[in-house]
Amino acid sequence: AQSVTQLDSHVSVSEGTPVLLRCNYSSSYSPSLFWYVQHPNKGLQLLLKYTSAATLVKGINGFEAEFKKSETSFHLTKPSAHMSDAAEYFCVVTTNSGYSTLTFGKGTMLLVSP
Amino acid sequence: NAGVTQTPKFQVLKTGQSMTLQCAQDMNHEYMSWYRQDPGMGLRLIHYSVGAGITDQGEVPNGYNVSRSTTEDFPLRLLSAAPSQTSVYFCASRQGGARTEAFFGQGTRLTVV
Numbered sequence: 001a002q003s004v005t006q007l008d009s010h011v012s013v014s015e016g017t018p019v020l021l022r023c024n025y026s027s028s029y030s031p032s033l034f035w036y037v038q039h040p041n042k043g044l045q046l047l048l049k050y051t052s053a054a055t056l057v058k059g060i061n062g063f064e065a066e067f068k069k070s071e072t073s074f075h076l077t078k079p080s081a082h083m084s085d086a087a088e089y090f091c092v093v094t095t096n097s098g099y100s101t102l103t104f105g106k107g108t109m110l111l112v113s114p
Numbered sequence: 115n116a117g118v119t120q121t122p123k124f125q126v127l128k129t130g131q132s133m134t135l136q137c138a139q140d141m142n143h144e145y146m147s148w149y150r151q152d153p154g155m156g157l158r159l160i161h162y163s164v165g166a167g168i169t170d171q172g173e174v175p176n177g178y179n180v181s182r183s184t185t186e187d188f189p190l191r192l193l194s195a196a197p198s199q200t201s202v203y204f205c206a207s208r209q210g211g212a213r214t215e216a217f218f219g220q221g222t223r224l225t226v227v
């Protein structure tokens with residue numbers, strides 16, 4: 001069994017300040033974890049993924065995430081927010097056991113103010 | 115390279131009508147899935163397929179039907195539309211293997227009145 005909890009439904013930041021979007025997961029097997037971004041009325045785009053290699057993962061547009069097994073967390077960060085980062089972000093888990101479906105968190109809406 | 119293509123982009127149905135949402139991928143991916151997205155719910159899995167001729171139910175399969183006759187296509191059928199099926203639907207494909215990411219279509223916004 002697997003599940004994902006995104007701890008904040010909305011996060012508001014000012015442009016130029018750091019971004020932190022929190023994600024905790026549960027998995028019966030070794031997990032793979034992903035962050036996707038969805039801009040308004042668009043499809044989902046992969047930001048980054050963790051698949052059991054380096055625990056600090058760098059993605060597109062300056063985002064990165066750190067896999068912490070002891071805390072079962074995979075938080076997404078960015079040092080400096082840009083207006084174009086305003087979107088909904090989804091944390092996703094799957095297990096590394098045979099075929100495993102993707103389980104999505106409920107999403108975090110990131111609001112960026114000037 | 116088109117990736118994952120969904121049609122139509124928008125659809126309005128009357129209660130009780132049936133329709134098929136089309137999904138095609140040109141990446142030769144083994145795995146394909148259908149999700150629905152509702153506000154505050156994330157994406158929930160409806161049905162998925164691990165190869166031609168093989169399908170299985172996801173978290174919310176009731177009222178939907180799928181088949182996979184080719185690697186490329188994975189249509190989703192609404193048998194008798196209900197207002198509760200008003201949602202945004204996404205098709206996704208993945209290469210075989212647990213560590214692979216999914217590629218998504220642009221979505222179909224369905225309204226049932």
